[in-house]
Amino acid sequence: METTRQTTTVLVRRIVVTGIMVAITVLLGMLPVGGFIPFPTGVNATTLHIPAVIGGILEGWPVGGLIGFFFGLFSFLRATTPLFKDPLIAIVPRLFIGVTAYFAYAGLKRVNELFAVGVGAAVGTATNTILVLGLAVLRGYMEIGLAVTVAVTHGIPEIIVAVVITVAVVATWKQIARRSGGSSV
Amino acid sequence: MGEFEFLRYVTIGQYLPSDSVVHRLDPRFKLLAFALAVVAVTFSSTYLANAILLLVVLLLVVVARVPLGYALQGVRPALPVLAFLALFQVLLPPQPLGLTGDCSPVFQWAFVELTDCTVRLIVVSTARLVELIVLTSLLTFSTTMTELVHGTEGLLAPLQRIGVPAHELSLVVTIALRFVPTLALQMERIVKAQIARGADFGTAGRFRFIRTMRRLLPLLIPLFLVSLRRSEALIVAMEARGYTGGKGRTRRMRLRARPDDYLALAAATVFCIVMLGVDFAALDQALIAWLGCF
Numbered sequence: 001m002e003t004t005r006q007t008t009t010v011l012v013r014r015i016v017v018t019g020i021m022v023a024i025t026v027l028l029g030m031l032p033v034g035g036f037i038p039f040p041t042g043v044n045a046t047t048l049h050i051p052a053v054i055g056g057i058l059e060g061w062p063v064g065g066l067i068g069f070f071f072g073l074f075s076f077l078r079a080t081t082p083l084f085k086d087p088l089i090a091i092v093p094r095l096f097i098g099v100t101a102y103f104a105y106a107g108l109k110r111v112n113e114l115f116a117v118g119v120g121a122a123v124g125t126a127t128n129t130i131l132v133l134g135l136a137v138l139r140g141y142m143e144i145g146l147a148v149t150v151a152v153t154h155g156i157p158e159i160i161v162a163v164v165i166t167v168a169v170v171a172t173w174k175q176i177a178r179r180s181g182g183s184s185v
Numbered sequence: 186m187g188e189f190e191f192l193r194y195v196t197i198g199q200y201l202p203s204d205s206v207v208h209r210l211d212p213r214f215k216l217l218a219f220a221l222a223v224v225a226v227t228f229s230s231t232y233l234a235n236a237i238l239l240l241v242v243l244l245l246v247v248v249a250r251v252p253l254g255y256a257l258q259g260v261r262p263a264l265p266v267l268a269f270l271a272l273f274q275v276l277l278p279p280q281p282l283g284l285t286g287d288c289s290p291v292f293q294w295a296f297v298e299l300t301d302c303t304v305r306l307i308v309v310s311t312a313r314l315v316e317l318i319v320l321t322s323l324l325t326f327s328t329t330m331t332e333l334v335h336g337t338e339g340l341l342a343p344l345q346r347i348g349v350p351a352h353e354l355s356l357v358v359t360i361a362l363r364f365v366p367t368l369a370l371q372m373e374r375i376v377k378a379q380i381a382r383g384a385d386f387g388t389a390g391r392f393r394f395i396r397t398m399r400r401l402l403p404l405l406i407p408l409f410l411v412s413l414r415r416s417e418a419l420i421v422a423m424e425a426r427g428y429t430g431g432k433g434r435t436r437r438m439r440l441r442a443r444p445d446d447y448l449a450l451a452a453a454t455v456f457c458i459v460m461l462g463v464d465f466a467a468l469d470q471a472l473i474a475w476l477g478c479f
């Protein structure tokens with residue numbers, strides 16, 4: 001009896017968190033503020049992958065992967081560039097954002113949880129950048145030199161934003177800061 | 186303050202009600218046919234194949250009784266990007282890894298060299314993009330969000346036996362769609378609250394991206410936390426009502442396939458097989474050679 005209730009709770013939790021994180025992704029993609037950071041290069045840096053990272057870290061890799069899948073689907077459906085109108089590039093890399101973020105986090109959790117969250121966010125973001133640009137090169141949309149440049153100019157700011165937001169959100173949500181902050185009162 | 190009415194920007198499911206054949210298709214069959222068409226477009230990289238695809242896609246728009254200008258409006262925002270990419274390809278020709286064999290120059294001026302591979306890349310990727318944009322808008326114009334969700338669930342249902350949670354997936358989509366407007370209102374509140382505290386959210390311009398990034402933090406962090414709190418409330422509400430997953434649930438709307446649906450799917454399958462099976466590269470060569478005679 002106890003076990004049935006347990007699995008149900010996990011199931012409901014996973015469904016709901018996935019749904020809400022997908023909602024945030026979709027919303028940020030539509031609003032004039034929040035989803036994209038205009039860069040001098042003309043290409044925008046994005047924050048849309050952060051829900052997948054947070055979902056993966058909070059609820060495990062299946063949730064992260066699923067949020068990533070819907071992120072990919074959404075970006076495929078709304079894309080206006082040839083790069084993201086290619087379902088291979090829009091969807092496949094995004095599946096792995098939350099998955100790698102979760103495993104990086106889970107692996108380092110014992111060392112220091114906050115640090116693990118930060119590394120998870122960085123790894124998840126890097127997964128997105130590297131896989132998207134890598135596939136872009138493989139499918140002939142981009143030259144390798146250009147891809148590396150974009151990875152550096154956009155990947156690094158994206159990682160910084162993702163790490164700051166993820167650490168702040170997860171730490172507040174799990175109340176990690178209170179435990180490591182010295183005072184336990 | 187008008188610019189912060191965020192609900193304005195929420196535009197999912199721009200459904201165009203009509204009674205066309207495309208609208209009346211069973212969403213399951215429509216989605217399958219759509220997927221087949223996307224596969225056909227994604228793997229077609231010749232002039233001839235793309236010409237055929239473009240024609241077929243536009244024909245579908247006419248059949249669906251969607252105004253042509255409406256279907257093409259998604260293409261407009263893509264034009265500057267396309268022009269930029271084309272220019273880029275011309276100035277810095279890419280070396281696709283083993284994708285193309287020998288390229289011969291067709292045009293040369295100063296350091297700019299235009300090979301037939303570059304021309305093909307530009308023409309084909311433009312055509313492909315237009316086809317995909319029109320196809321996806323056609324799907325959302327002719328199918329309501331509810332139909333899409335039910336269709337996806339119906340398609341995934343057979344996979345339930347091997348452990349694919351079809352019902353749960355469609356519930357995820359339903360929750361996501363339900364919460365987009367709610368969270369838009371929430372975001373509006375957060376923005377207004379931060380403005381009341383003296384924050385400035387005008388776009389800082391492309392060259393001050395660090396400032397834009399910093400401005401995002403007091404918006405996104407509360408958004409995530411409020412959403413997580415909402416999801417906690419929803420979890421409690423669902424459990425309180427005894428939700429235990431998809432097993433044994435009945436539904437109000439049932440999908441039933443008609444002969445038309447099978448016909449449409451069969452047509453899409455045959456079309457996709459033809460587009461992938463025929464050696465369009467050879468036909469393309471022949472066509473170019475034939476045109477070269479004039």
